[in-house]
Amino acid sequence: MGIREERRARMRREIQGATLDLVEKQGLDATTIGDIAARVGISERTVFRYYASKEHALMPGQQSLIDTLVGSESAHSTSSGILGDLLAVCRDLFAQEVEQSDFRRISRLMVQEPAMTRVVVRQERILVEALSAALVGRGQLESIQALLVAEVVTAAWRVAWQSFARNEVDGVDSDPVELFEKTICELGKLFHEG
Amino acid sequence: MGIREERRARMRREIQGATLDLVEKQGLDATTIGDIAARVGISERTVFRYYASKEHALMPGQQSLIDTLVGSESAHSTSSGILGDLLAVCRDLFAQEVEQSDFRRISRLMVQEPAMTRVVVRQERILVEALSAALVGRGQLESIQALLVAEVVTAAWRVAWQSFARNEVDGVDSDPVELFEKTICELGKLFHEG
């Protein structure tokens, strides 16, 4: 509630915004920390005090998203098993994400800037790690199963996102829920039609 | 056939070997290009002429592996569909990999050095890219389906490998084919029991 936290929050937003602007304009690798610092009007050192790297500034860890997914108690309400439950949660989270302000910009970058993949992948690894650990920890699944579930969930997320991003670049307006459900559907078909 | 190619090949092996040794001893991040260069007895600049980075030296692109998988003509011999075919090919390739000299060392590193994940992930992205592009290119699958297949295949590979690596570290001697088949089996169960 002090001036400090306020300034700190604002600074984070400013750095993130500047990074996003610059990367959209110049590309990821052509954007240096110096560029970002200059644009915000601070020293390079300070940029590093807020974000560990360009990549972190560009896509700050969506810890809340991961926490939500990991914490989803897998109510077993449906008859679709743990995987089905998690995918359903994912679909809703994905729809939420799309409403986020910068999500579309980042999505476009994901398609247009190959270098972006390393940013996205980093996040995904954290998710897989957290999710599989949670599944094992709760005793719901055994090690290999938990890993598989986490990987498949993440794969579905990525595919849906990727499709969404391509549409975005092509100027096609896609409904996130619909798109995610199509992904889930196709995923199911892979295993039931063969 | 010339002296040059021979020396070049030997140099590549030497650099890779030195990198592996050093990383096992000191860890990935603690191992510098300078260390590697000194150990081989060459300049840092030359190391970069053979490998773009430590990571590349540690796990040179297994292009042949990717090519084999991508080129597997998906004979549709079995009734298990494209996914099943690819997974079967993967199982055999995995068994081959295990026989490779450095595969076990790298596997152990994968578990013990968290920094290794970025090395592995890079390879996997290349595989997904190549595989999905091939599937779409051959007209076998539509975009989303192809992406999903590629992601799932890669996920299975990673899970099987991860399990193998953990066993390796624990001193358990595991049969790669058996392990991969267990992974495939669990994967199938995820979709059929819910």
Place this chain on the structure above:
DNA sequence: CAAATCATGTCACGGTGTGACACATTTGAT
């Protein structure tokens, strides 16, 4: 107001990766 805390800038440093140039070796042709 005074002390403790915190954010920032500055400086220095080690590591990464690339371009440019000079020098030596290999190669292929005569």
Place this chain on the structure above:
DNA sequence: ATCAAATGTGTCACACCGTGACATGATTTG
């Protein structure tokens, strides 16, 4: 055997990344 082109290597210079240490000024807390 000899010469010219191609190739590999070392050296140097350079830009960028990321971190530790310290001084300084602002904020907070009492």
